[in-house]
Amino acid sequence: MVILDHIQKIFYRNTPNENQVLNNLSLKVEDGDFITVIGSNGAGKSTMLNVVAGVHPVDSGRILLDGIDITHLPEFKRAAFIGRVFQDPMLGTSPSMTIEENLSMAYARPNNMTLCWGLDFQRRKIFKDYLKNIPLGLENRLSTKVKLLSGGQRQALTLIMATMKKPKLLLLDEHTAALDPKTAQMVNSLTEEIVQKNNITTIMVTHNLEHAIKMGNRLIMMHKGQIVMDLSGEEKSTMTIPRLLNKFEQLQGEKFAEDRVMLA
Amino acid sequence: MLQNLLLNSLEQGMVYGIMALGVYITFKILKFSDLTVDGSFPLGAAIAAALIVGGYHPFFATLAALLAGALAGCITGILNTKAGISDLLSGILTMTSLYSINLRIMGRPNTPLLNQPTIYSVIDTFVKGIWPAFPSKHVYLIFFIIFALLIKFIVDAFLKTQMGFALRATGDNPQMIRSQGVNTDLAKIIGLVISNSLVALSGALVAQYLGFADAGMGVGTIVAGLASVIIGDTLLGGRTVFISTLGVLFGSFLYRFSISLVLSFRLAQASDLKLFTAIVVVIALTAPQIKQALKLRIKGCDSYGNS
Numbered sequence: 001m002v003i004l005d006h007i008q009k010i011f012y013r014n015t016p017n018e019n020q021v022l023n024n025l026s027l028k029v030e031d032g033d034f035i036t037v038i039g040s041n042g043a044g045k046s047t048m049l050n051v052v053a054g055v056h057p058v059d060s061g062r063i064l065l066d067g068i069d070i071t072h073l074p075e076f077k078r079a080a081f082i083g084r085v086f087q088d089p090m091l092g093t094s095p096s097m098t099i100e101e102n103l104s105m106a107y108a109r110p111n112n113m114t115l116c117w118g119l120d121f122q123r124r125k126i127f128k129d130y131l132k133n134i135p136l137g138l139e140n141r142l143s144t145k146v147k148l149l150s151g152g153q154r155q156a157l158t159l160i161m162a163t164m165k166k167p168k169l170l171l172l173d174e175h176t177a178a179l180d181p182k183t184a185q186m187v188n189s190l191t192e193e194i195v196q197k198n199n200i201t202t203i204m205v206t207h208n209l210e211h212a213i214k215m216g217n218r219l220i221m222m223h224k225g226q227i228v229m230d231l232s233g234e235e236k237s238t239m240t241i242p243r244l245l246n247k248f249e250q251l252q253g254e255k256f257a258e259d260r261v262m263l264a
Numbered sequence: 265m266l267q268n269l270l271l272n273s274l275e276q277g278m279v280y281g282i283m284a285l286g287v288y289i290t291f292k293i294l295k296f297s298d299l300t301v302d303g304s305f306p307l308g309a310a311i312a313a314a315l316i317v318g319g320y321h322p323f324f325a326t327l328a329a330l331l332a333g334a335l336a337g338c339i340t341g342i343l344n345t346k347a348g349i350s351d352l353l354s355g356i357l358t359m360t361s362l363y364s365i366n367l368r369i370m371g372r373p374n375t376p377l378l379n380q381p382t383i384y385s386v387i388d389t390f391v392k393g394i395w396p397a398f399p400s401k402h403v404y405l406i407f408f409i410i411f412a413l414l415i416k417f418i419v420d421a422f423l424k425t426q427m428g429f430a431l432r433a434t435g436d437n438p439q440m441i442r443s444q445g446v447n448t449d450l451a452k453i454i455g456l457v458i459s460n461s462l463v464a465l466s467g468a469l470v471a472q473y474l475g476f477a478d479a480g481m482g483v484g485t486i487v488a489g490l491a492s493v494i495i496g497d498t499l500l501g502g503r504t505v506f507i508s509t510l511g512v513l514f515g516s517f518l519y520r521f522s523i524s525l526v527l528s529f530r531l532a533q534a535s536d537l538k539l540f541t542a543i544v545v546v547i548a549l550t551a552p553q554i555k556q557a558l559k560l561r562i563k564g565c566d567s568y569g570n571s
């Protein structure tokens with residue numbers, strides 16, 4: 001179970017550019033939850049994931065994982081139990097290293113600083129068998145450098161690397177946004193397959209409302225650093241895109257109203 | 265004469281090649297522009313010379329030099345990762361302090377090693393004991409080739425370990441390797457430690473080879489190292505680690521050879537060498553672009569010619 005407890009995140013604190021991005025945000029993620037996250041640009045979705053992963057320190061509040069306070073744990077230590085896939089396909093893999101070398105680093109996680117060989121016959125076989133189950137044709141290209149792969153192949157590889165050692169929490173940040181629709185579909189099905197098969201607790205940010213409704217068991221909407229909607233069960237499965245859009249407009253309207261007040 | 269020139273360049277190319285392998289680790293693997301090298305090279309020389317003159321065994325003196333280099337690299341790493349100083353400036357700070365430290369170590373700007381035992385005299389005596397006909401004048405050449413290749417293979421092997429992967433990924437994509445649980449600060453420090461150990465080791469070997477250590481002998485080390493790395497990369501490419509490190513040694517040889525040529529044909533005098541080196545680096549750095557430009561030109565001509 002992951003708990004975000006009254007998280008505040010302010011960028012450029014005490015400067016004219018001060019920007020409160022997470023505003024007293026609280027969220028309780030149950031084991032096995034697959035949460036989809038939507039919200040307009042700048043709502044703080046990525047920042048929430050970054051704060052959970054330890055990229056940014058929080059200004060106040062606590063983050064608990066299975067009851068342990070990880071608020072002050074550095075990013076590389078949290079990697080022992082958190083897997084991530086980023087929006088940018090370039091960010092998740094090491095481009096000038098080969099597919100098998102990349103997989104090796106994921107396989108060794110979090111004990112990557114040893115003097116054991118990174119690759120041997122046994123590992124290559126494990127990786128090959130693993131890739132055989134994924135319709136990308138990568139199982140025969142283990143020694144290809146990752147920079148030669150397409151964006152979709154890289155995202156799939158990153159997803160595999162993030163989940164190879166089953167994480168306690170998987171964070172996906174619009175990981176199909178940079179892909180063409182067909183490839184995005186492939187990566188999404190792969191995501192569902194891996195998450196379901198291994199029962200991985202997942203938070204997935206998406207800008208695609210259809211995916212947000214269809215995938216996962218819980219849907220949250222963020223606005224101005226807060227969670228303004230949290231649906232699960234029937235509420236979620238009966239949700240429709242027009243109603244979500246309506247909610248967006250409502251929130252935006254509030255903003256316009258506020259602006260009008262400001263101007264008046 | 266050419267044969268002599270070649271053998272001499274090979275000798276020097278290999279002993280300085282160990283330094284270039286160190287530069288390869290920071291510049292190519294970690295993508296860290298480390299200028300510590302200009303200080304850690306004479307540091308190795310100074311420590312080895314001072315200890316040998318002080319009566320210590322040359323092997324011990326050389327090992328001590330290597331460890332001192334490790335410490336220098338560690339300091340640059342800590343300045344960069346813990347104090348948040350940029351990579352260039354951290355290296356410059358360590359290098360500058362090492363200039364004073366090296367003078368302290370030797371107690372004077374220059375320590376001659378005339379009539380002192382060195383690694384080579386020890387090896388020469390040892391081999392002669394087994395094989396009296398051993399051609400002593402080749403002791404350097406043989407030792408340097410074997411030793412440089414040995415270091416190359418150790419570096420290759422290291423870069424194939426889990427830690428080696430982590431270092432390579434740290435240079436390639438730090439965000440990614442952090443999300444695989446690696447402390448990239450530690451990875452950088454380890455890389456700098458290994459790199460500067462090799463550089464100081466090379467300095468210790470060169471001091472014993474030349475027969476002196478000099479406080480000023482580090483000037484331009486980094487440029488020579490870079491030249492070797494870039495020449496190797498341009499000629500052999502970097503498909504695998506094995507080829508890349510081979511390229512570094514080959515680049516180091518070619519670099520020394522081109523210098524010897526320039527000197528022996530009196531195209532320049534010794535004092536022009538630093539300028540020459542810098543020019544070689546600029547050429548090597550721009551070679552890929554020049555190649556590209558030429559290709560485009562030729563292609564352009566073709567399409568016009570055909571149409």
Ligand SMILES: Nc1ncnc2c1ncn2[C@@H]1O[C@H](COP(=O)(O)OP(=O)(O)O)[C@@H](O)[C@H]1O
Pocket residue numbers: 011012019021039040041042043044045046047048
């Ligand atoms: N590293 C950062 N430094 C400064 N400001 C940031 C940083 N990351 C995000 N922000 C700011 O936080 C706000 C929310 O960004 P983000 O979390 O990326 O939104 P979302 O992912 O919901 O589109 C934006 O105004 C953005 O400019």
Ligand SMILES: [Mg+2]
Pocket residue numbers: 045046047173174
């Ligand atoms: Mg975002």
